[in-house]
Amino acid sequence: MTYIAKPRLHHPKLPQNALGFTRRDYEGAVSTLCAGCGHDSISAAIIQACFELALPPHRIAKLSGIGCSSKTPTYFLGASHGFNSVHGRMPSVLTGANLANRELIYLGVSGDGDSASIGLGQFAHAVRRGVNMTYIVENNGVYGLTKGQFSATSDKGSKNKRGVVNTDEPIDLVGMALQLGATYVARSFSGDKAQLVPLIKGAIHHEGAAFIDCISPCVAFNNHLGSTKSFDYVREHNEAVNRLDVIPEREEITADYAPGTVEIVQQHDGSYLRLRKTSTEYDARDRIAAMTYLQERHAAGEIVTGLLYVHPEAADMHSYLATVETPFNALGEKELSPGSEALERLNASLR
Numbered sequence: 538m539t540y541i542a543k544p545r546l547h548h549p550k551l552p553q554n555a556l557g558f559t560r561r562d563y564e565g566a567v568s569t570l571c572a573g574c575g576h577d578s579i580s581a582a583i584i585q586a587c588f589e590l591a592l593p594p595h596r597i598a599k600l601s602g603i604g605c606s607s608k609t610p611t612y613f614l615g616a617s618h619g620f621n622s623v624h625g626r627m628p629s630v631l632t633g634a635n636l637a638n639r640e641l642i643y644l645g646v647s648g649d650g651d652s653a654s655i656g657l658g659q660f661a662h663a664v665r666r667g668v669n670m671t672y673i674v675e676n677n678g679v680y681g682l683t684k685g686q687f688s689a690t691s692d693k694g695s696k697n698k699r700g701v702v703n704t705d706e707p708i709d710l711v712g713m714a715l716q717l718g719a720t721y722v723a724r725s726f727s728g729d730k731a732q733l734v735p736l737i738k739g740a741i742h743h744e745g746a747a748f749i750d751c752i753s754p755c756v757a758f759n760n761h762l763g764s765t766k767s768f769d770y771v772r773e774h775n776e777a778v779n780r781l782d783v784i785p786e787r788e789e790i791t792a793d794y795a796p797g798t799v800e801i802v803q804q805h806d807g808s809y810l811r812l813r814k815t816s817t818e819y820d821a822r823d824r825i826a827a828m829t830y831l832q833e834r835h836a837a838g839e840i841v842t843g844l845l846y847v848h849p850e851a852a853d854m855h856s857y858l859a860t861v862e863t864p865f866n867a868l869g870e871k872e873l874s875p876g877s878e879a880l881e882r883l884n885a886s887l888r
C-alpha cells in the first residue's frame with residue numbers, strides 16, 4: 538500500500554477559515570515516511586499556510602519529481618490537482634501546466650537529489666524563466682529514498698552515516714536561485730514552523746519564481762554527528778536574518794521581538810538554542826548584497842535562514858511572453874484553431 542486514507546471525522550469545533558474549511562480539509566493521506574522525517578513537518582507547514590490563506594483547494598496544482606520529498610504531495614492537499622512526474626522533471630511539467638493554465642496556484646515540491654543532481658538543468662531554466670510558482674526543495678543532503686547516498690547539496694567535509702567524508706563541493710540552490718533571477722528566495726528549516734509557514738504564504742502570494750530551500754533532516758540516513766543537515770547541526774548553526782509576517786489584506790503587522798535581539802531558549806533536553814531573530818543590517822531587497830552575505834556566513838559555518846531576497850515588482854513568464862490570459866481549456870475552437878489564413882499571416886511575419 539502506498540498511502541493510507543485519513544478518516545474524515547474531526548472535532549466539530551475545529552477553527553474554520555474564511556471559506557469555512559478546517560485545517561483537515563487541506564490534509565492528504567496518512568504519511569508513510571519514517572517517523573520524525575523533516576519532510577512531514579514541511580507538509581504540515583504547507584497545510585497550515587494554505588489553510589491560513591483560505592485557498593480553495595481546487596485552485597492549487599501540486600507537482601513533484603521522485604524521492605521521499607516528492608512523495609509528500611500525497612500527504613497534503615488531497616482535494617487539489619496533483620502530478621508526480623519523473624525524477625528531476627517536475628520543473629518542466631510545472632512550466633507546461635502553468636503555460637496552459639495561469640489561473641492555478643502552482644506548488645512544486647522536490648528534493649536535493651531531484652533538483653540539484655538529475656534535475657539541475659530543469660531547476661535552473663524554470664527559475665530563470667520566472668515561472669510563477671512556489672518551488673520548495675526539501676533539502677536533507679542525501680538521496681533518502683535510495684538509502685542515503687551523498688547528494689549534490691552535501692557539504693564538503695561532512696560525513697555520511699558510515700563515517701565516509703564527502704570530498705565534493707556542494708551546490709547551494711539558494712545561491713543559484715539568486716544568480717538565476719528568482720524574485721523571492723528563502724531558506725528555512727523543517728524544525729522551525731513559525732518561520733516556515735509565513736515564508737510559504739509569502740511565496741504563494743508572490744507573483745514570479747519563488748524558491749524556498751528548506752533544510753529537512755533525514756532521520757534514517759543523515760541525522761548523525763558529522764552531518765551538516767542534522768537537526769542538531771542546523772539548530773546550532775541557524776542564523777535567521779529576519780522573521781516574516783504575511784498580511785493578505787490590511788491587517789496590522791505584529792512582531793514577536795525587537796529587531797536585532799538575540800534570544801537564548803532552553804529546550805526540554807536542557808540544550809540551548811541561540812536565536813538571533815533579526816539582523817537590522819540585512820536588506821532583503823538587495824540581491825547582490827544577499828549573495829555576498831550568504832557566502833560570508835557559509836564560510837563562517839552558519840546557515841542563514843529567513844526571507845533572503847524579494848523583488849517587490851516581480852514579473853512572471855506570462856508577462857515576458859505576452860501570453861493569452863484565458864486558460865487553454867476555456868478557449869473555444871475558433872481561438873485554438875484560427876485557420877490557414879491566420880497561419881499564413883504568422884508565417885509571413887516570420888519571413
Ligand SMILES: Cc1ncc(C[n+]2csc(CCOP(=O)(O)OP(=O)(O)O)c2C)c(N)n1
Binds near residue numbers: 624679
Ligand atoms: C531517472 C531516475 N534515476 C534515478 C532514480 C533513482 N532515484 C529515486 S529517488 C532518487 C534520489 C532522491 O533524492 P532526493 O531528491 O534528495 O529525495 P529524498 O528521498 O532525499 O527526499 C534517485 C536517485 C530514478 N527514480 N529515476
Ligand code: SF4
Binds near residue numbers: 570606755
Ligand atoms: S529515508 Fe529519510 S527522507 Fe526518506 S522518509 Fe525516511 S527519514 Fe525521510
Ligand SMILES: [Mg+2]
Binds near residue numbers: 681
Ligand atoms: Mg534528499
